[in-house]
Amino acid sequence: xxxxxxxxxxxxxxxxxxxxxxxxxxxxxxxxxxxxxxxxxxxxxxxxxxxxxxxxxxxxxxxxxxxxxxxxxxxxxxxxxxxxxxxxxxxxxxxxxxxxxxxxxxxxxxxxxxxxxxxxxxxxxxxxxxxxxxxxxxxxxxxxxxxxxxxxxxxxxxxxxxxxxxxxxxxxxxxxxxxxxxxxxxxxxxxxxxxxxxxxxxxxxxxxxxxxxxxxxxxxxxxxxxxxxxxxxxxxxxxxxxxxxxxxxxxxxxxxxxxxxxxxxxxxxxxxxxxxxxxxxxxxxxxxxxxxxxxxxxxxxxxxxxxxxxxxxxxxxxxxxxxxxxxxxxxxxxxxxxxxxxxxxxxxxxxxxxxxxxxxxxxxxxxxxxxxxxxxxxxxxxxxxxxxxxxxxxxxxxxxxxxxxxxxxxxxxxxxxxxxxxxxxxxxxxxxxxxxxxxxxxxxxxxxxxxxxxxxxxxxxxxxxxxxxxxxxxxxxxxxxxxxxxxxxxxxxxxxxxxxxxxxxxxxxxxxxxxxxxxxxxxxxxxxxxxxxxxxxxxxxxxxxxxxxxxxxxxxxxxxxxxxxxxxxxxxxxxxx
Numbered sequence: 001x002x003x004x005x006x007x008x009x010x011x012x013x014x015x016x017x018x019x020x021x022x023x024x025x026x027x028x029x030x031x032x033x034x035x036x037x038x039x040x041x042x043x044x045x046x047x048x049x050x051x052x053x054x055x056x057x058x059x060x061x062x063x064x065x066x067x068x069x070x071x072x073x074x075x076x077x078x079x080x081x082x083x084x085x086x087x088x089x090x091x092x093x094x095x096x097x098x099x100x101x102x103x104x105x106x107x108x109x110x111x112x113x114x115x116x117x118x119x120x121x122x123x124x125x126x127x128x129x130x131x132x133x134x135x136x137x138x139x140x141x142x143x144x145x146x147x148x149x150x151x152x153x154x155x156x157x158x159x160x161x162x163x164x165x166x167x168x169x170x171x172x173x174x175x176x177x178x179x180x181x182x183x184x185x186x187x188x189x190x191x192x193x194x195x196x197x198x199x200x201x202x203x204x205x206x207x208x209x210x211x212x213x214x215x216x217x218x219x220x221x222x223x224x225x226x227x228x229x230x231x232x233x234x235x236x237x238x239x240x241x242x243x244x245x246x247x248x249x250x251x252x253x254x255x256x257x258x259x260x261x262x263x264x265x266x267x268x269x270x271x272x273x274x275x276x277x278x279x280x281x282x283x284x285x286x287x288x289x290x291x292x293x294x295x296x297x298x299x300x301x302x303x304x305x306x307x308x309x310x311x312x313x314x315x316x317x318x319x320x321x322x323x324x325x326x327x328x329x330x331x332x333x334x335x336x337x338x339x340x341x342x343x344x345x346x347x348x349x350x351x352x353x354x355x356x357x358x359x360x361x362x363x364x365x366x367x368x369x370x371x372x373x374x375x376x377x378x379x380x381x382x383x384x385x386x387x388x389x390x391x392x393x394x395x396x397x398x399x400x401x402x403x404x405x406x407x408x409x410x411x412x413x414x415x416x417x418x419x420x421x422x423x424x425x426x427x428x429x430x431x432x433x434x435x436x437x438x439x440x441x442x443x444x445x446x447x448x449x450x451x452x453x454x455x456x457x458x459x460x461x462x463x464x465x466x467x468x469x470x471x472x473x474x475x476x477x478x479x480x481x482x483x484x485x486x487x488x489x490x491x492x493x494x495x496x497x498x499x500x501x502x503x504x505x506x507x508x509x510x511x512x513x514x515x516x517x518x519x520x521x522x523x524x525x526x527x528x529x530x531x532x533x534x535x536x537x538x539x540x541x542x543x544x545x546x547x548x549x550x551x552x553x554x555x556x557x558x559x560x561x562x563x564x565x566x567x568x569x570x571x572x573x574x575x576x577x
Contacts, residue, residue, distance in 0.1 A: 003461060005094055006200070006268050006293060007328055009046040010358070010452055011365045015336045016051050016075055017061070018404045018423065019368060021416035028404070028415070030076035030084045036407075037091055042438070043371065044452045048088070049096040049202055049270070051336065053081075057105045059171040060387050061402075063204065064105035068189040085197045096270060097193060099201040101186060102208045103172040110185075111173055115160050120181045125173045126165035128215065130156070139163065144217045145239055148208075148231050149388050153239070167208040167239065169387060177209055177248055190252060194259045200268035201256075203292075206249065206283070207273035210242035241279050249283070249291045270294040281322045294363060297330050301338055303353060305345050309475035309493045313467060316360065329362030334370050337398055343376040345568075351444060351519045352491040352570030358451040359479060359489050359572065361465045368405055372437060373444035377403030377426040385423060399423055408435035442520040450517055454572070458484040468506045473498045474565075478509075480577065488513055488573045492565035502560040513573035515556045522569050 020032030030053070040048065052062040053075045062072070071081050088095050104111055113121035130139035141154035141163055147170075154163040155170040165174050175182050190201065218234040226232035249269070256267040269292040271283040277299065285291035299315045319329055333353065334340045342350040350373055357364045368374075379399040384390060389397035404421050406429040407414030412421055413429040426432070437443035454460060463481035470476065473494040480486035488509065492498050503511050518526055558573060565571070 004266050006047060006266060007363065008456075008461070009044075009094075010455075011047045011049050011096070011270075011294075011330075011363060012040065012043070012045045013049045013335065013365060013367045014051065015368060015402055016053050018402050018415075020405060020407070021418070021421070024416055024418045025074075026416050026418045026421040027074055029074070030071070030080040034080075034084050034087050037087055037093065039434070040093060041091060043449060046092055047094045047096065047199075049365070050098065052098045052100055052204075054100075057107045057171060059105070060169055061385070063100055064103070064107075064169065064172045065100055066105045066108045068104075068186075069192045081196070089197065094199040095197070096200040096202055096268070097198050098204055099190065099193075100204045101175070102205045103166065103168060103174045106171045106173055115157060117160070123176055123179050124182055126176050126211070127160065127162045128154070128165070129162055143215050144234065145211075146218075146229065146231050146234055150231060150392050151229050165211070167205070167211075169391075174208070174211075177244070178213070183248070183251070187252070187255060190255050194255070194267060198267075199265070200270060200293075201252075202270040202272055202296075203249070203252075204272050206245060206271045207241045207275050207279070208239070209248060210244040212238035212242065214238075241273070241275055246282065246285075246291065250285070250289065253285070253291055266293075268293040270296060272296050274298065277318050277322055281319075281324070284324050284327045286324065287326060293328065294330050294365075296332050296365065298332050298335075298338070300331055300333050300341075300353070300357065301344075303341075303345065305349065305495070307493060308472045309470045309491070310472060312356070312475040312491075312493065313470045329360070330365060331357045331360060331362060332365045333357055334367040334401070336367070336402055338401065340367070340374060340376050340401055341370060342373045343400075347373050347375075347444075348519050348521060349491075349493075349568040351447060352568055354444075354448060355451060355489055355517075355570045355572055356475070356491060358448075358455060359460060359487065360477075361460075361479075367401075371445055371448040372406060372432055372434065374403075374406060374432065375426060375428065376400035377424060379403075379424060383424055406433040408433050442523055444520060447517055447520060451572070454487075454516065457487070459487055468509065469500065469502060474500060476502075476506075482577075485574045486577055487516070488560075488575065489570070490563075490565070490573070491570040492568060495567050497564065497566050499562060499564050502563055504561065509560055510575050510577075511559065511561050512557045513560055513575040515558050516572040516574055518571045519569055522566055525566070 017028045019028040020036045021028050022031035023029060053071055054065045055067040055070050055072045056062045057064050057066060071078050110121050110124050114124045128142045131142050133140045139156045141152050145153040147153040148168050153165055153167060156163050166172050167174055177183060216238050218236060218238050221235045224232050256269055260267045271292045273280055280295045283292045283295035297319050299318055302315055323329055341353060377400045381394055384397055384399055386397045386399045403423050403426050404415035409430045413425045413433055415421055437445035440446060459479045459481045463479045466478050468476040468478050473492060475493055476490035478488050503509050
């Protein structure tokens with residue numbers, strides 16, 4: 001059985017302003033990305049997902065779009081995009097782009113014409129009269145709806161004498177998808193980029209696209225510590241996850257399916273929606289009517305330094321047990337909106353979680369730099385760029401997750417040759433970068449590469465998934481298929497070392513297994529421990545990595561009946577059945 005392209009490989013999420021700068025203005029661009037495409041071949045990654053690159057007022061880092069069918073000069077030209085697509089196709093890379101469907105910039109020509117009530121744009125946005133109140137000195141919003149970024153979701157326009165609705169910044173007015181003309185225009189946008197050769201779309205903020213027409217006040221959220229002007233203060237039952245959203249997505253699904261049939265290659269839909277898991281699962285659609293291939297699964301955001309093996313199983317089961325039959329799971333570990341995994345937990349546990357996510361059944365979605373163990377940067381208030389934080393409080397800043405990619409030990413980590421990149425480089429870049437880690441078998445990056453390669457094994461592509469031992473300390477599972485190598489993935493979730501008799505607790509496992517990999521910091525300690533039974537060439541324990549023979553090539557046997565695991569240590573082992 002042959003799997004479709006999107007089921008085979010990691011999806012690598014690129015935040016374009018921070019990936020690679022070519023023209024030395026301190027901001028990543030398409031030419032920089034083109035020059036680094038060979039990197040993905042080294043990673044064995046074939047699916048790239050790009051952040052928005054459209055012309056923008058840059059009030060929200062590109063998510064306030066002034067034209068949906070062009071490239072912002074900051075990132076290059078449409079010619080640069082064409083060159084990027086040609087080079088990507090030459091290297092068998094699949095390209096997924098952001099479709100920011102919920103809103104535009106307030107500088108978009110549609111909005112400017114809508115203010116003037118110039119047809120057909122009069123009702124392209126959500127315009128509502130002020131609430132009648134003879135005692136108010138200022139116009140009163142029609143209800144209590146709040147913006148995701150805090151404060152009222154309504155802004156008064158003095159020229160039109162009405163409020164307009166914005167789920168995000170006032171500079172990001174929401175489109176009115178109950179207007180058929182808006183739907184037609186946005187369908188044209190999808191077709192424009194499909195004609196350019198893109199392979200799919202990440203639908204941004206999908207759950208926010210519709211809101212209740214009755215404009216009812218939303219009730220206060222239960223057990224909230226949020227203040228009255230913070231988004232979490234209300235239960236967003238009238239502004240999130242409306243039934244019409246699914247119908248609109250089905251219309252877009254038909255467009256993608258039409259291109260898929262004509263081009264004989266699946267065009268995929270990824271849905272980003274921060275909702276309860278039961279609601280996110282609905283974006284899969286049904287057996288009879290598909291919507292999205294990948295509703296993004298953010299459950300791994302819940303892993304903390306104190307999470308147990310049982311907690312990890314609950315996180316995985318929350319998705320797998322709700323997922324409709326015949327659908328494919330996915331796992332997101334970091335993003336441009338949420339702290340990097342290596343900053344949420346220690347680097348060792350981050351490395352172990354990398355093993356878990358890459359070898360679970362389904363699609364891992366990795367954020368640029370996760371393969372290096374990149375951590376959040378430290379951004380001073382003076383250097384902050386994030387509009388959300390600037391308008392609320394510094395602790396809300398998403399800038400630390402968006403610092404430039406760390407390519408080498410040169411000044412500015414090889415990201416740019418200019419004096420000042422758009423965000424500061426992480427201070428640890430000299431020891432944590434691509435050049436230092438590439439080829440170093442003790443590195444985060446080399447582990448990532450080996451894990452991605454391992455995903456091509458029959459047991460990973462087509463085999464079964466079963467939990468092995470799961471308790472407070474241990475999380476483990478197996479991947480197996482008849483006639484091929486089987487694999488055991490085990491992680492010590494405890495910050496202290498533990499010993500476990502796996503063969504006693506999991507009778508289906510053999511007494512020994514071959515070590516494939518462990519955390520970079522534990523290789524040398526492991527190879528001198530009593531876990532190792534046979535076939536270990538001691539000369540390979542040299543601290544000089546160029547002389548080190550990797551366990552996968554060294555056929556090192558590990559005893560499973562008395563397995564010792566260090567703090568947060570993970571292992572991947574193979575065995576026969």
